[in-house]
Amino acid sequence: MNTSMRMFSRLRSQRFQTGLSLVELLVGILIGLVATLAISNLFSGFEARKRMIAGGADAQSSGVLAMYYMQRDAQNAGYGLPLYNSSDPSPLLCPINTSINQGGVIINLSPVVIVDGGTGSDIVRIRYGNPASGGASLRATGTMTAPTLDGRLIGCQENDVVLFHQTPTNPNCSLGRLQKVNSDRTINTLSEINTPPTASPVSILNGADWVRFSCLGAWNQYEYTVNAAMELTRTGGTSGTTPFPNSAAVPVASDIVALQAQYGITETIDPTATTTTAAAYLNRVDRWVDATGTFGPTMALMDRNRIRAIRIAVIARDGNLQRSNVSQTCNGAAAGVSRVCIWQADANPAGVDLSGVPNWQRYRYRSFEATIPLRNIIWNRDAL
Template identity: 35%
Template sequence: MRPFDERDGPCGRRVGGFGLVEIMVGLAIGMIATLVIVQVAAMFEGQKRSTTGTADAQTAGSIAIYAMQRQIQMAGYGLPVFSAQNQVLNCPDKPLMDADNDPATPDIGVSITPVEIINGANNGNDQIIVRMGDTTSGGVPLRFPSLPNQNNVLSCRDGDVVLITNGTKCAMTRVNGVPTAAGIVFDPVITDPAEGSFACLGPNWLARTYQVVGNNLQEGATQIAGGVVNMQARYGITLAGNVNQIAPDAYVDALDPEWGPAMSAANRNRIKAIRVALVIRNSAMEKEDVTSACSSLTAAAPTGLCAWAGTADNPAPAIDLSADPDWRRYRYRVFDTLIPIRNMIWSADKL
């Protein structure tokens, strides 16, 4: 008979179980497994946030570009740009108009430039102003006198904005009352130019401003897309107003005095397109830097966060996000597109 062992139970049977060492080993294995699971879950969650954020940025950028493209390519709608006689684009910008119908207040200059870029200070966000009418007549030019046997009075309605053109002279007024057999009445009456032709632009000569406010792209006060941290724009120009071919690097900055607020009518008529770069940010902040600055504004194949490839004679616009000290820890998508201005292109043979 074997001697008694403390592990023996009643009736001489050995009792099984875990000792302290086995329990410690089991706890260690469980803790390691838990740490691995947590680490894998954290990595998966980070990758999911990056992927989801990139998809959101892609969607926001596509919506923003689509919305801007629809309006910019229709810029200048309502202007009688198809008329070779009294071509409105030969007029200087900002013909005068009594906007408040009060003769005691000074008239204001209303810009007829289809698209205008306001350059952002210190490489900041640019603004794009798109102007067009809301007429149903499509900018049909009418001749004086404004009698129904000489003009289709249905193209003008009570309250319509009217653009009167005679050579290089232009003025704006409004239709006062429903056109009748007696003709169309303007208020205020325009005496200079007193002849020529006129076009009814609709109840409003609209000016839509696209700008980045608080990381949102807005049309006026209406938000179009979120996550937009920068917008840069350039004019696509031709050699002359009656030419439609834009050279590959013929993009000019509104910062240039020739293309700023005081640009001439001849230069305005050379603008046939707008090149836009929108920078959309992924909302997920990474733990380390994942984005670098643009390596060159003049290289054909730059690296980093760049608007587009530039040349030595025509550098690309700089994208400055340094206002946020953590900007390198975000991922970005840059949407670059060239938007033709249809009404300026269709008017080329009349300039």
């Protein structure tokens, strides 16, 4: 009996100690591979989504930062130009080439200038001053180099750019620099006076006309453009105590591939006006135009003064190169591929030429737009 039980126990032990068959082993390996593949695909999908979200966040940050800088400057365009009462002409009626040479950069009184870039990015130049007086003016008599003013230079600082504005019937204008101020807030020295051909370099009086003297502060030019490294750069500002434009272009936002801008002009004559000069136009935007033709480099003064606003568009790139095309032109028809358009509120949005960006269709883009009323032009409108 004992012998039989021992044999049975040995047989049972051998049966339970047998290993996996080859089929069972292959099935187990297959299940493991399937699970590994599923986990890898899931991880890859999460990683791709994370990169897309991160890239979109970077493009969002770059676009918002670019618009912040340009909006801030554009809202100040023209600040410092004196505001007179409605019976006196605005300084915006000064000859359009009234300018001053600041450190080798010729700067005129135009608050905003757009340089059309053709198929590339535009350039936006914005000009304004920073006078503590806010554009207050004084009557001047005598000569331009040593004028007598009917008040003290409150809010004027040494090195300020100054404006001589002859009004009302003969709008001659000159820019100069307040080189030195006396302790009693009177003029000590003026320099760099740019005398227009029609004005006398000696006397600033002409018959019944009179002259206004205004401090513009550091009348400066801030220029925005997109460089070859796809950065939005800002040139301008003051360097230390020197009120000249800084020639160094400072990057303010990365992954900006395009900058486009347009003027908003008025074309509607005020029905109560008795003339058809710039003074007769309403304060509203009737049409958006590129900086070409009439509104290009040879723009006339009257057309310049019809500008009521500008609008700006920037295209920001997310920076992640995709495996296939994810972007197309504004008029593209590929299904599931994003179109790159600007002026999207228009009946016919415009396209942007990004062919200069390598593999541009394999990147995602975001467009940012802003419309900025030129308030310091609008406020001068009654005198235009």
